[in-house]
Structure formats: structure tokens, C-alpha cells
């Protein structure tokens with residue numbers, strides 16, 4: 001359970017650690033360094049501004065989770081939903097422009113498609129000879145989903161198609177380039193878990209494309 005052990009900051013109590021998560025009532029238990037004997041259970045909705053961390057990402061994430069019907073959409077329900085609210089090609093152009101600015105050379109992207117599944121945000125498939133196909137989860141393209149989710153996933157997957165790291169997963173070169181993109185764009189596209197990813201597991205699946 002990747003949420004456990006994550007460090008968060010409380011405006012009054014300072015540095016704390018998540019010691020438990022109760023998905024049934026969306027509550028996390030925090031133990032603060034200055035009061036280790038007294039754990040606090042708080043709602044993991046963060047609307048109260050209790051937690052200071054990656055505020056923007058967390059607020060958007062929680063708002064998005066709340067917008068999902070019962071937090072769980074079946075793949076079937078997604079398949080029946082006809083609309084694709086966001087224009088994926090516009091996001092792709094933005095991302096390719098950013099990579100070009102940074103001098104990161106990408107292989108040939110044969111296609112970027114949408115997939116109806118809930119176990120990953122996206123994937124980049126090698127087709128051989130420096131050609132790639134990228135798939136993005138449809139749930140990220142719904143209007144209610146914050147844009148950073150699409151940008152972050154696309155940049156992560158495009159980096160798998162970078163000439164410097166193609167076919168080698170999240171290798172050293174991939175991580176170096178990811179760090180450059182993170183600095184430039186302000187997202188976190190690295191393969192490691194962010195603490196709120198656990199909250200999104202049921203709704204979107206594993207970031208970025210792992211099985212846990």
C-alpha cells in the first residue's frame with residue numbers, strides 16, 4: 001500500500017507521516033513528529049486545506065475522484081460512454097513541442113489512441129524499427145479530468161519512445177530525461193508513486209502502467 005509512509009505537511013503540526021489509509025471512509029491516519037504519541041485521523045479530501053503538499057495536484061485529483069460516479073466505473077460503462085471530451089491531438093502537439101524545445105529526440109509515433117481500461121493511465125508500445133504506438137486511458141480524457149493527468153501521461157509515454165532510451169523501460173537515461181522534463185514543465189512524470197496515486201487506483205488504475 002504505497003500511501004503508507006508518505007510524508008505530508010500540516011500547517012499547525014508540521015511534518016507528519018501517513019500510517020494508515022481507510023478507503024471505506026476516505027480517511028488517512030497521520031502521526032506528527034512533534035506529537036508521536038497522538039495519531040490523527042483526517043478526511044483525505046483536503047478541501048479544508050489541512051495538508052500542504054503538492055496542493056494543486058491534490059486538489060484537482062480529489063475533485064476529479066469526487067466527480068466519478070461511485071469512484072468506480074466499469075470498463076463496460078466507459079465503453080458505452082460515446083464522448084471523448086478532450087482533444088488528444090492538441091495535447092500531443094503541446095508535448096511534442098516541449099520535447100523539441102528540450103532537444104529530446106523521439107522515434108516515430110505511428111499513432112496515439114484511446115483505450116477503455118481502468119488499470120493504467122497509458123502505455124507506449126514498441127512496433128520495432130524505432131516506431132511506437134501510444135495508448136491513453138479514456139478516463140483521463142473526460143472533461144472532468146484535470147489536464148495535467150493527460151500531459152503527465154503523454155510525456156511519460158513519449159519519453160519511452162525517445163531515441164536515447166527506447167525499449168529499455170525506466171532506465172537511467174529515461175530517468176535523467178524525466179528529471180529534465182519535470183523541471184521544465186512542473187509535472188512529475190517519473191515512474192515512482194506519488195502519495196495520492198493510491199487514492200486514484202480504483203478510478204484510473206496504476207500510475208503510469210504498472211501492476212501493483
Ligand SMILES: [Zn+2]
Pocket residue numbers: 156160169170191208209
Ligand atoms: Zn513508463
